[in-house]
Amino acid sequence: MRGTDDDTGEYLSPSRSQRRREALDVLELGRRLSELTDAQLERLPLPESLLPHIRETRRITSHIARKRQLAFLAKQMRREDEEVLDAVRDAMDESGEAARREVAAMHRAESWRERLLEDGDAALAEFIDAFPAADRQHLRQLVRNTLEERKRNKPPRAFRELFREVREAIAGNADDNAGSADDDHG
Missing domain, CATH: 1.10.60.30 (PSPTO4464-like domains)
Structure with a gap:
């Protein structure tokens, strides 16, 4: 369970539902990244550590194995700072609009x-x-x-x-x- 602040009564951490929504957002971002070409990936501000995982996800064609690899990619992405993921989302939205x-x-x-x-x-x-x-x-x-x-x-x-x-x-x-x-x- 998450704790509350004794002085204000506010919760100290996000709810389980909020954490799940954030994890699903990262999973969706990973899915979108795995659908991009190498040239499109080059233009995004992605950390080098994520590129091999994205390429591996693209390589796998079996449905269940791909789903498992995508979950692993999302797990690796959640280890990154939120600012990095926001920058990637912004770059993807801008390139689409441009x-x-x-x-x-x-x-x-x-x-x-x-x-x-x-x-x-x-x-x-x-x-x-x-x-x-x-x-x-x-x-x-x-x-x-x-x-x-x-x-x-x-x-x-x-x-x-x-x-x-x-x-x-x-x-x-x-x-x-x-x-x-x-x-x-x-």
């Missing part, structure tokens, strides 16, 4: 590139209105070169360069005013 933002920006650039190729000068004028820092002449030349590449079945060099230019213009505008670009399309 990846979603990056994918959304890439889709937006692809969408603009396709509009520029399909709608020509009307889409270019709209793009320049939305992103005034973009170079109109250079974009027009890249659109022309891309259409010529497609017609002659050449490698998509200008197509890729057009994507880079569109992505940089969008990113430059997002850096200048983070909130107003969303207002235009929301």
